Amino acid sequence: MSELLKLNQVRKSFGTELVLADIDLEVPEGSVTVLIGSSGSGKSTLLRCINLLEQIDDGQIWLDGKDITAVGTKADEVRKRIGTVFQQFNLFPHLSVLDNITLAPTVVHGVDKSEAESKAIDLLKRFDLDNKATAFPDRLSGGQQQRVAVLRAIATNPRILLLDEVTSALDPVLVAEVLSLIAELKTEGMTMVVATHEMGFAKRVADQVGYLCDGVLLELGHPEQIIDSPQTSQLQTFLKSVREAGRL
Numbered sequence: 001m002s003e004l005l006k007l008n009q010v011r012k013s014f015g016t017e018l019v020l021a022d023i024d025l026e027v028p029e030g031s032v033t034v035l036i037g038s039s040g041s042g043k044s045t046l047l048r049c050i051n052l053l054e055q056i057d058d059g060q061i062w063l064d065g066k067d068i069t070a071v072g073t074k075a076d077e078v079r080k081r082i083g084t085v086f087q088q089f090n091l092f093p094h095l096s097v098l099d100n101i102t103l104a105p106t107v108v109h110g111v112d113k114s115e116a117e118s119k120a121i122d123l124l125k126r127f128d129l130d131n132k133a134t135a136f137p138d139r140l141s142g143g144q145q146q147r148v149a150v151l152r153a154i155a156t157n158p159r160i161l162l163l164d165e166v167t168s169a170l171d172p173v174l175v176a177e178v179l180s181l182i183a184e185l186k187t188e189g190m191t192m193v194v195a196t197h198e199m200g201f202a203k204r205v206a207d208q209v210g211y212l213c214d215g216v217l218l219e220l221g222h223p224e225q226i227i228d229s230p231q232t233s234q235l236q237t238f239l240k241s242v243r244e245a246g247r248l
Contacts, residue, residue, distance in 0.1 A: 004029040004191050005050070005160055010059035012042075012049055012215075019045050021215045023059070027160070027193060032186050034202040034223070035195045037212035038238060043195035046212070047162045050193065051082045064159060080108060083153030083161040087168050089145040091137040091152070097124070098133040101152045109156055116155070123151045127181055143174030147181050154190065161185070163194040179205075199242055203227050211235045 005027035012020040020042050027033050035043045048054040050061060052068065052075040061069045068078045091100050101120040105111040124130040127147060137145055146166055153161060163182065167175040179201045185192065186205055196202060202209050202223055209226040211219040213234045219226055230236045 002029050003027070004064060005193070006062040007050075008060045008062075010046075010049060010061060011057045012045055012054060013057055019215045020049065020056075023217050025210065025217065025220070027191060028207070029191055030189045031207040032192045032194060032205055034206035034209045035193065035212060036197070036199070036202060036209060036226075036238075041212040042215040043212055044164050045215075047084070047164050047193065047195060050160075051084050051162055052078055080156065081159045083156065083158035085146070085149050085153050085161070085163050085166050087165045089137070089142075089149045089169075091145055091149060093137050096134050096136055097129070097140070097148050100137070100148060101155050104152065104156050120151075120155060123155060127151065127184070141174060142170045143177045146170060146174075146178045150178070150181055150185075154185065160191045160193065163192060163196070165195055165197070167196065167198060197242070199227060199239075211238070213238070 003026050007023050007025040010020055010023040011018070023046065025033070035046065037043055045054060049056050056069055059069070060067050063078065063081065092103070095103065098117060098120055101123065102113065102116040105116040105119070106113050121130060121133060124133055129144065129147060129151070132140060132144060132148070137148075140148065150163070150166070167178050170178065175198065179198060182192070182194065183205050194206075206223045208220060209223045210217050211226060218232050219230065219235055226235070227239065230239055
């Protein structure tokens with residue numbers, strides 16, 4: 001697989017606090033990279049740097065072989081090629097499900113409205129949400145809202161999809177349906193970087209897992225290597241706490 005995303009020595013601070021320390025990461029096209037680590041470890045900041053919502057202090061980020069952190073880069077143009085889903089669903093409450101999904105394709109990408117609606121309906125049918133097309137977000141369950149948020153993010157055919165703790169705001173019973181959608185996207189070849197606390201999902205779906213601790217990418221490798229044979233004391237302690245919480 002060819003390399004789609006590459007981070008080289010990426011550093012980010014907020015004031016005097018170093019939140020990302022010399023991060024090196026390569027994400028092959030069509031692969032799933034899962035980031036694990038305690039809250040505050042830097043996972044969300046790393047994703048926000050990739051989609052240029054945060055400006056890095058040093059290093060480079062390449063997407064499709066182009067340095068997107070170079071001076072003069074137009075962030076909005078880069079973000080057109082990156083889909084992002086956050087913890088909170090962030091659906092527009094005054095728009096129907098169908099209108100939420102078609103907004104970016106029509107307004108940002110200039111896709112004809114009928115074409116955008118046709119694709120959106122196809123997406124909704126594929127993931128058993130077509131009966132919700134005319135519903136408004138407040139009529140959906142949390143799991144349904146998050147699935148719609150994911151479909152909205154992929155409706156623009158992004159090169160890469162960033163998912164930031166997309167199940168953390170959901171009741172446990174709703175987590176499975178969102179993770180199932182993400183697993184389905186993997187089978188279709190979607191390149192993804194996923195920050196999550198769901199270790200079982202990471203082990204099942206990830207091609208590589210990275211463990212962040214205090215802004216440092218301490219370990220990176222195959223899921224079984226990282227989760228079953230952790231090398232550092234920090235990761236061993238983290239996984240112990242995860243097991244005690246019943247999440248592994």
